Amino acid sequence: MIAWLMVLGPIYVIVLGTLAWRSRRADQSEMEFLLGNAKLGLMVGLLTTAASLFSTFTLQGMPDFFRQHGVASWIFLAVADGVMIFVIVGFAFYLRRRVAEKGFSGVGPLLNACYETPWAGRMYFLGIFIFLIPYVSIQIKGITIFLTAVFPEFMPTWAWGLAIVGLMLLYSETGGLKAIIFADVIQAVLLLGVVWIIASVCLDKMGGMASMFQQVERENVALLSSPGPKGLLGPQFLFASMLAIAFVPITQPHITTRLVIMKSIKETHRMAIGIGIFAVLVILPTLFIGFYGAINYADLSTAEFLSQVLLFDQLPWVAALGVIGLLAAAISTSDSQLFAMGTEFRGLFEAGRSRMALTRIAIVAFAVCALIFSQIASDELALLALSGFSGTAILGPMILAAILRNRPPATWMIIVTGIGLLSFLASQFGLIPKAVLGMNLNWLIVVLLGLCAFFASRKRLAARNDSPVPN
């Protein structure tokens, strides 16, 4: 495997470097760097969005989820993605209409323009910073732990982290969003190819689908139904997860930006359908890998199971591709999120000559933050990262209030969103209960904020109607 990795690894790095160099232009403007100056067509738009959405969690986390929690994991991620693509169809139309009216240099500035106050963008940035930095750091941590386990003598964990973050920054700082998009296209194809090759090997070793289900039933029948052997995937957990995932295109800046830079709304709609099909194609094989683990490695830890199934049970060239596929999955999501956070950070400042330099520095600073967090990650941080999507979902109603109505929402919506974020954080750290009257606090907050968003839009309108009409 090492020999194959020595061949495939440099090819992968050279391809990324070449794409970054080709995307780079000496006279590259600020907007070209930040938004790619592109009108994305269907295939490029689909693959870059898919690569940004399906992270290390898909290749590392989902097989383990199926192994530990069984078939309801399909509802947890795939069905939730099905709801998300429908949300894209509805939301993209309003988003692009609002962008046509007010311009776009990031989600924060767009919110500022809609709310007519800079506090909307500040609240948005605070939310994504709190929940996305730990999410990125856990991705770096996941891949570095895996690489250290596979190559124990080669480099310490922190050095792997540094190498990965260095590679990410090298091409994103060189070529900007365009380089990231091109790299995403390669990485999405790689991720899909690798996951299917590994799943085919696993399915073959289990003797086909029918035999797989019979063996799983013998090993642990609880894996074949909700809520799974550990009781995690019950209706409330699955519903709360669905809400969090459905809000991803609305609340996470790297996905929202891609909806804006698609060539047309027609292409955006087609892209949404493509994402749904991609989700099926990328999640289904993780079921086979997970059930292979449930049959053969039920008692191993997550890292041991992944090492076995992705590396030691595979042909050497497949194992080498597996390592690169994992790397690609981690990098393609993390770089997009860090870059988008840099763009949003830029939106906090007034226009000026130094703003571009500040953005580049911010991207490096966020990457360093994620790298440091990945090294010192405690249980609480891991918990925070797992709750990342749920946390960003809390920003959803505030964003929808701004995007869906063509009048400024009441500014108190920003304050109640802040209270919602604080309440969710407090529940994650055990300061307040995670459930109220038997209901999951996360989706309760989102539903309450949704009601607030409705009234926030109406109140501002009423206030405007009451104001005297100037002659």
Added chain:
Amino acid sequence: MNRNRLWLLCCTAVLALIAIIYNPWTLSPNKLDPKLFGLPFNLWFGFLAMGLLILLTIIGTWIHPVHEDKEEQP
């Protein structure tokens, strides 16, 4: 029926499907039957739900009111 109404109908269908998928009866504990082609209930129902959501998304893109208007380019 105009496109706005059709779109609203499509949204209602998605909401109804969500209510069916995530209700405690569908996800009642340890429910293996009825099986379909050897697949346990939660899995084939999950496949069916995903298929229906993709189908409703495809229908949604056909009937979306945006296709009546000329889109403003961002």
